[in-house]
Amino acid sequence: MTSPRRARLRLVKPLAAAYLLALLSSTGPSFLGLLLLLAKRKLTVPAACHQLTRLFRQALSVHRFPFFCASLAGGSTLLQLPLQKLVIQSLQLRVPAISPGQLRAANLVAKFAAALVSASFSFTLLNGDPRKTPSILFQTPSHFQTLRPGPFDEPPERNSQEVDDAALTTRNISRADLAGRTMDLTLFTAVRALDILVSSAWDHLPLKPSSKLIKLKNGTPPFLFTLSAATIMHAWFYSPSRLPHAYNTWISSAARLDRRLLLALRHARYGTWIYGQDTGMADLLGTMCHDYGLPEELGDPAKTIPVPCEIVHMGCGKSCEKHALVRFWRGWCFAAKIHAPIQLLVLARHAVRDARPGDKLKGLSREGVLKALVDMSRGSAFLGAFIAFFYYGVCLSRTRLGPRLFSYKIITPQMWDSGLCVLGGCLLCGSSIFIEQARKQMEILLFVLPRAAATWFPRRYLPENKWKEHLAFTLSAAIVLTAVQENPKRVRGVLGDILHGVLKTD
Secondary structure (H helix, E strand, O other), X not given: OOOHHHHHHHHHHHHHHHXXXXXXXXXXXXXXHHHHHHHOOOOXXXXXXXXXXXXXXXXXXXXXXXXXXXXXXXXXXXXXXXXXXHHHHHHHHHOOOOOHHHHHHHHHHHHHHHHHHXXXXXXXXXXXXXXXXXXXXXXXXXXXXXXXXXXXXXXXXXXXXXOOHHHHHHHOOOHHHOEOOOHHHHHHHHHHHHHHHHHHHHHOOOOOOOOHHHHHHHHHHHHHHHXXXXXXXXXXXXXXXXXXXXXXXXXXXXXXXXXXXXXXXXXXHHOOOOOOOXXXXXHHHHHHHHHOOOOHHHHOOOOOOOOOHHHHOOOOOOOHHHHHHHHHHHHHHHHHXXXXXXXXXXXXXXXXXXXXXXXXXXXXXXXXXXXXXXXXXXXXXXXXXXXXXXXXXXXXXXXXXXXXXXXXXXXXXXXXXXXXXXXXXXXXXXXXXXXXXXXXXXXXXXXXXXXXXXXXXXXXXXXXXXXXXXHHHHHHHHHHHHHHHHOHHHOOHHHHXXXXXXXXXX
């Protein structure tokens, strides 16, 4: 028999586990960064101690991520027992003898209600942070509205979803007062909840192996990934404010695109880069041509129509195929630096788990090492192919295949370079998903789909609309937490394993 005290401690376990895990994930990268700066002697010990103290002081605030996770996980387990008693007592008022089926239903209702209450409270807690977000991050420079941007200036985004200054003035608030700081978290949770609902519905359909619906089900993840990848890459080119700042930075690091070329494409879409006209943009790609050893006239839109793909290749020569291969190799190396440490951690975990007394290396098998190498190479090849297909799609659209399918009278070079060539690259890069295994395709989709969805909504919105996000997060989180307790396999991938381990009370 389990003592009441031990049973209560088990119920508290999810709260403590969630808090420690969130604290480690939120402070770990910064802590390792401080240690690295100390090792390189770029930071003094007193300065490091000061930053470390500030880091943990912020992380330990009740309005930060660790307390949010603790209240979400702890509340969903601690509230179950009193809510279960309340539901059962309500049933007994109507039905004196409760059947096993009714008891299971009562437990399910109690779990969902507990998750609902804890999710609502946790959302309020996380959004109650008194800190202000610098308004400059969400403000389009006003001089762009009246002055024509120069060649090296960032043109304004079209169809911006940000709240305009007139609405702020009417309500007498600043951009720092706008809601939406947790939008990425809400969209991530909503996508996971939709995945649970849709997959549950599929599993209850009486489908034959030869059914067309089975083919539709298997083809849906690649299609959605292609759509999501195209949406994200298009936003990175033309609406970067719709993506998280850290995600924008990561894409820029992986793409390794000369900023002058990026600005030229944005100016072409904005209407200040026009073929056959001198709009003062010659210096933009002219300096780029000079740096890569090309004649500067090749980058002048008034003289060269269209600018050759050799400029897009950034020093890789005239061949679009060679450029794509170079991009694949660079992307593979970039991804390998991320995947290799992860695979080393997986190998170390297996070595410790399967180690034999007196010989710890026995936990490492040749098959395990080979599998880790294959997984690392395959994951790196996926990102390498994604980058290569994107650049090759741009070249195919603007010079190789596009003009052969459509004459310049139908689709002009201006139309290709003002958006259609980027759209071609966006659509082609999604086919890289077929390099990954089917089970990993779904995991990757669930990673990129919330980020694509973020481009469909404003990142910051008026405070009176916060209830919509509050409701969406509360319902989605309740569905995810209930599903992972009822059937952990319903929550796919690493997230399901983590949540199951955190919420497990036995």
